[in-house]
Amino acid sequence: MKRRTRRSLPATLTAAVLLAAAVLAAVAAIQRLTGHQPWLDYRAVAAVVHDARWTELVPALVSGAVALLGLGLLWAALLPGKRRILPLTGDPDSGADSTGYRAALRAAAADVDGVERAQLSTGSRKVKVRVKTARTRTDGLADAVRAAVESRLDRISPARRPAVSVRVRATREAS
Numbered sequence: 001m002k003r004r005t006r007r008s009l010p011a012t013l014t015a016a017v018l019l020a021a022a023v024l025a026a027v028a029a030i031q032r033l034t035g036h037q038p039w040l041d042y043r044a045v046a047a048v049v050h051d052a053r054w055t056e057l058v059p060a061l062v063s064g065a066v067a068l069l070g071l072g073l074l075w076a077a078l079l080p081g082k083r084r085i086l087p088l089t090g091d092p093d094s095g096a097d098s099t100g101y102r103a104a105l106r107a108a109a110a111d112v113d114g115v116e117r118a119q120l121s122t123g124s125r126k127v128k129v130r131v132k133t134a135r136t137r138t139d140g141l142a143d144a145v146r147a148a149v150e151s152r153l154d155r156i157s158p159a160r161r162p163a164v165s166v167r168v169r170a171t172r173e174a175s
Helices: 008-034 042-051 057-078 098-110 141-156
Strands: 085-087 095-097 115-122 126-133 163-170
Touching: 008 057, 085 098, 095 098, 098 115, 098 126, 098 141, 115 141, 126 141, 141 163
Parallel strands: 126 163
Antiparallel strands: 085 095, 115 126
């Protein structure tokens, strides 16, 4: 199970543009059917488009912008989203929410004696832990944090076990 985020922003933008174009076309058609002067005159738009040359600046810029927008939407559709459910060992349908996974690992690092604050970033292959401590001597603190995080990883048992790296920063200098 590898659930990923939805591409809601590109889909919403595309839907909004298509809705605006459909509403504009519907309003123009209704105005034409009722005998009123339409906001968007089809003949005027057709004349402007027909008279435009590809070698002019405005059509080149508009077509370039539309092509970039299309490539951006295609890129957003093809690239996978950020993984939200991390697969666990055992049952193929078992998984852990990535937010809870990250919070559990951060809590394990923060529970180590001497740790003031722990920041954590997770990837598919590596977990990076940055620890702040008020101790002047940080000997063995990185190993203790690494052991605590690895113990929590043993309990969670992800399908792909990431490597753990720890950086310790002391807020006070040894004198």
